[in-house]
Amino acid sequence: MTTNDSIEAANVSPNVAKLEANLTRVEELTQRLLKVMGHGRHVAPALQGPSQELYLKAATAYMTEMMHNPAKLLEHQLQFWSKSVKHYVEAQHLLAQGKLEPPTDETPKDRRFSHELWETNPYFNFIKQQYLMNASAVQQAVEDIETLDSEEKKRLRYFSQQIVDMVSPTNFLPTNPEALALAAETEGESLVAGLENLIADLEANDGDLVVTLADKKAFKLGENLATTPGSVVFRNHLFELIQYAPTTDMVYSTPLIIFPPWINKFYILDLKPQNSLIKWAVDQGYTVFVVSWVNPNPGYRETSMTDYVESGYLTAINEVKDICGVKKVNAVGYCIAGTTLALTLALMKKRKDTSVNAVTFFTTLTDFSDRGEVGVFLDDDFVDGIEAEVAETGILDSFFMSRTFSYLRSNDLIYGPAIKSYMMGKAPPAFDLLYWNGDGTNLPAKMSVEYLRGLCQHDKFATDGFEIAGEVVKLDEVTVPLCAIACETDHIAAWKSSYAGVQQMGSKDKTFILSGSGHIAGIVNPPSKNKYGYYTNPEMGLTADDWLDAADQHEGSWWPTWDKWLSQKSGKKIAAREPGDADHPVLAPAPGTYVVAK
Incomplete structure (x- = not known):
């Protein structure tokens, strides 16, 4: 054997050994795979x-x-x-x-x-x-x-x-x-790592294949996500009420309460300090409260839309009024929480309750005559299946919600991540938004069916009226001053449908802002990023297309424009308020206990 042959054999031998070790590992992993499948x-x-x-x-x-x-x-x-x-x-x-x-x-x-x-x-x-x-x-x-x-x-x-x-x-x-x-x-090592990732995902989800989109070990709520200082100052069976600590000496007298969607968790608005809408609002001098919804288990089977309105929205609004010693609050509703906030406002109109001074809707649908991209999942074949599922289990499991929304962007949220993880053996990225996306919540059985049938399918709020808390409410009964933000490429709440709903509301004071990007990125768009841009047009009598054609285009984030609108609805400046009061002691530090419960 020549010297060159010896060198070549020495180089080949470790590679062959590595390949053989990987093949042995594949055999072991295959047994785990067959077991979990x-x-x-x-x-x-x-x-x-x-x-x-x-x-x-x-x-x-x-x-x-x-x-x-x-x-x-x-x-x-x-x-x-x-x-x-x-x-x-x-x-x-x-x-x-x-x-x-x-x-x-x-x-x-x-x-x-x-x-x-x-x-x-x-x-x-x-x-x-x-x-x-x-x-x-x-x-x-x-x-x-x-x-x-x-x-x-x-x-x-x-x-x-x-x-x-x-x-x-x-x-x-x-x-x-x-x-x-x-x-x-890599002598097959990438395939072994990919098989390990596949099995880990199956084992983590009891045999269901759910692609991990983000490194779950990279984030912990309260440490590097949802870190804005605050306290839980009220809790019931549906929500925890978080009041955030002030960062300014003076604050507006009218407090701001934010209702995030209970389809997901509230910290999409408080991912990290650089892109936290909650922190930004606190820094602008608002007393900010956020509702953190419970993640329902089957015991919430009979929880209805009325329960969310009565024990959720109206209770939260009254608690904020008591804590701050005011007669009125400003409110924000995001996605389904905006839809339900609109129902609540129409109910309050009938009850002559003037507790809400002004309202903001983020990517909110109230007119479902055009259900956008997500409408492909809202025909009877799917909704009948959902109704049968929740009747058996008591909840609409987050598994189904997550899968549905992922398939609206399947190449980005299913196939692309699966290729990187399972074929190439790459670890999921430490990406806060994708971590939140994978942290889903369940929905109560009764509420799910009421929402899908009465609002999504039959469009009752914008037509014949939707029954809530013993009243039949209609869209034109929303009469408080409002600002609505929709997103240009939103695949869940199409902006033209959002605009159509705002047009039908009875408010005389309406502001509509169209943000660039989609359902999440268009809302979580801090001024420091100077991204996407937005459109404004005070004329609300136009068709959606004509509104956009005549709109003024602006660079950067819509947040400062909203701040200008909201500050004019928020009263005079007073000394900053610390979380809670004698009747509302601090129950836990933010982000609270409901958001981390499994």
């Missing part, structure tokens, strides 16, 4: 996807149009086959010439295929091009169906796209060049 919950077919009726209607419509207009569909098929076969022939021709290079690539740019091998390697480029051509053909076939009504067409478009996204070659190891290259580079 049998533990996942049974998910009813009604909660797995749309009913077969949608696809049957689509197939019938497609066949009917084929009979009546065969030329149109034939043209579509010929266009697809022409592109696909032409690409295949060009690839074969180059290969026959001994050229290991891809043919001309005219497919659209797609960030899923950003790795250079999708462009330079003829095998992977061929797979990518054929996939994108097929995806385009499916999309065009859906658009060519003309006999479905608009809602059915919207649902078919969405769910067909979900199937197309699911079968992307990036989602499978043999056709993902980045994952394969990393596996070769």
Whole structure:
């Protein structure tokens, strides 16, 4: 054996040993995987996807149009086959010439295929091009169906796209060049790490596959999230009331109470000092209270929308009035909490209760005639399934809520993170927003059905009236001065629907602000970031499109504009208030106990 042979053998031996060790580890992990995979919950077919009726209607419509207009569909098929076969022939021709290079690539740019091998390697480029051509053909076939009504067409478009996204070659190891290259580079260690990540996620969720989006060990509430100083000054079975410590010597006399959605936890508004809306509001001189909702267990089965209004909103408002010694408060409602705040205000109007001086709505829907992207999950096939699920369990488990919202952005919140974690063995990032996103809450059975049926499906608040606390309330009974903030690319509360609801409210004093970005980033947008921008237009009698066309565009955050509006509704300055009083002793430091309870 030569010296070079000895050196080569010495270099190869550790690599072979490492590979053998990884293969042994895979065998061990496979046993754990098989064990945990049998533990996942049974998910009813009604909660797995749309009913077969949608696809049957689509197939019938497609066949009917084929009979009546065969030329149109034939043209579509010929266009697809022409592109696909032409690409295949060009690839074969180059290969026959001994050229290991891809043919001309005219497919659209797609960030899923950003790795250079999708462009330079003829095998992977061929797979990518054929996939994108097929995806385009499916999309065009859906658009060519003309006999479905608009809602059915919207649902078919969405769910067909979900199937197309699911079968992307990036989602499978043999056709993902980045994952394969990393596996070769690490002698399979990346695949072992990925399998460990997969099993860890399954074991953490009792056999349900929930992709971990953020490093759960990187954050702890009260230490590096939800750190704004304050105290719990009231608690009942539905919520804890947090009052934040002042940072200014003087504060506005009218306190501000924020109602976050109970679909998620309140600390989205207090992630860290740099982007905390709560801290920022305190620093502007407001006495800020926040409601931290309980995470319901099956014992909350019969908790209703009326309970949230009576024992939640009205109780919280009265406690703030007592603590601060005032007759009126200003209130904020975010998402579903804004919807319920509007119901509360309409009820207070009937009761001649003037405790709320002015109100702010963050990304709030009150008119559900156009339910936006999330509307694909609000037809009877899904809602019937939810109703059956909550009747059995007493709650709508956070598992279902999280999965639904994740599928609205599946490439970003499911497939992309799964690829990085399971195929490439990468640890999830220490990202506060994604950590919050994975910290879900349950919903009470009765409240869930009331909300989905009465508001989302039947749109009663904006039409015939919604029954709450023994009264039938309507949208035009919201008459207090209001400011509404919607987000331009919001996939949960479409801004045009939010605008339509504000238009129907009875308030004479209305301000509407359209923020850039989406449901979360558009709201959690501190001035220091100088991001996204926003639009304003005082004319509320226009259509949504005309409102935006005539609106003034501004750079940066909408927070200072809101502050200017809110400060004018908040009374004179007085000496700063410390949390609680003699009748409201401090029960716990912020962020409280409900937000950390499991």
